[in-house]
Amino acid sequence: MIELDGVSHTYRIGEQRTSAIREVDFRVDQGEIVSIVGPSGSGKSTLLNVMGCLLTPDSGAVRIMGKDMSRLSDAAKAEIRRLHIGFIFQSFNLIPVLNAFENIEYPLIIGGAAAGERKRRVGAILERVGLAQHQHKRPDQLSGGQKQRVAIARALITNPGFVLADEPTANLDSHTATEILALMSELNRELKTALIFSTHDPKVSAFAHKQVRIEDGTLVA
Numbered sequence: 001m002i003e004l005d006g007v008s009h010t011y012r013i014g015e016q017r018t019s020a021i022r023e024v025d026f027r028v029d030q031g032e033i034v035s036i037v038g039p040s041g042s043g044k045s046t047l048l049n050v051m052g053c054l055l056t057p058d059s060g061a062v063r064i065m066g067k068d069m070s071r072l073s074d075a076a077k078a079e080i081r082r083l084h085i086g087f088i089f090q091s092f093n094l095i096p097v098l099n100a101f102e103n104i105e106y107p108l109i110i111g112g113a114a115a116g117e118r119k120r121r122v123g124a125i126l127e128r129v130g131l132a133q134h135q136h137k138r139p140d141q142l143s144g145g146q147k148q149r150v151a152i153a154r155a156l157i158t159n160p161g162f163v164l165a166d167e168p169t170a171n172l173d174s175h176t177a178t179e180i181l182a183l184m185s186e187l188n189r190e191l192k193t194a195l196i197f198s199t200h201d202p203k204v205s206a207f208a209h210k211q212v213r214i215e216d217g218t219l220v221a
């Protein structure tokens with residue numbers, strides 16, 4: 001599970017201070033789908049980045065699988081991220097010079113998987129997300145929905161316990177967004193991977209089992 005206990009974060013640029021999240025208590029259990037809803041600037045990305053250990057909060061505790069992140073070195077946190085957390089971004093963040101197969105394979109190379117195992121696992125997930133026939137295309141040769149399918153496959157290829165998705169459907173038309181959400185829900189049921197995603201669209205939020213609302217950095221519901 002991921003647990004946040006009284007977590008706050010303030011950005012500092014010169015003299016300017018922006019209190020992005022304040023005293024957030026939050027918990028996600030295995031297999032849940034949780035949406036974080038709120039207007040622009042309310043702190044959704046900051047909250048996801050703290051949960052994914054991409055950002056160290058000023059105060060409060062972040063525990064992942066029971067481990068207190070504040071006690072770990074950067075290298076140990078990177079290892080927790082690699083083993084337990086997948087990321088999906090609004091703008092897909094695929095590597096432009098790699099094709100779909102290679103983008104999905106990349107986390108397995110980092111993790112030291114052998115070539116045969118990589119081929120088998122990437123082949124299986126390409127089938128699962130409906131992209132087997134597009135595996136040799138680079139991101140600029142894929143549609144928005146196909147790019148997000150590659151990103152979903154890349155996030156899931158290491159079998160993480162959690163996938164954090166920052167506005168995963170914001171750059172997609174509503175039909176493609178619905179397809180992507182349906183795919184993520186199916187994969188959540190099959191793999192029991194928890195999915196935490198942010199959105200400001202109530203229709204998108206409705207896909208979640210649990211919805212939390214953030215306003216001005218504070219969880220309000």
Ligand SMILES: Nc1ncnc2c1ncn2[C@@H]1O[C@H](COP(=O)(O)OP(=O)(O)OP(=O)(O)O)[C@@H](O)[C@H]1O
Binds near residue numbers: 012043
């Ligand atoms: N790197 C940063 N440096 C300084 N201020 C930041 C930084 N990132 C975010 N902020 C500020 O922190 C607050 C929360 O931002 P955050 O990106 O978490 O909100 P959000 O709800 O994800 O917004 P959006 O829906 O527009 O992506 C905003 O006031 C924002 O301007």
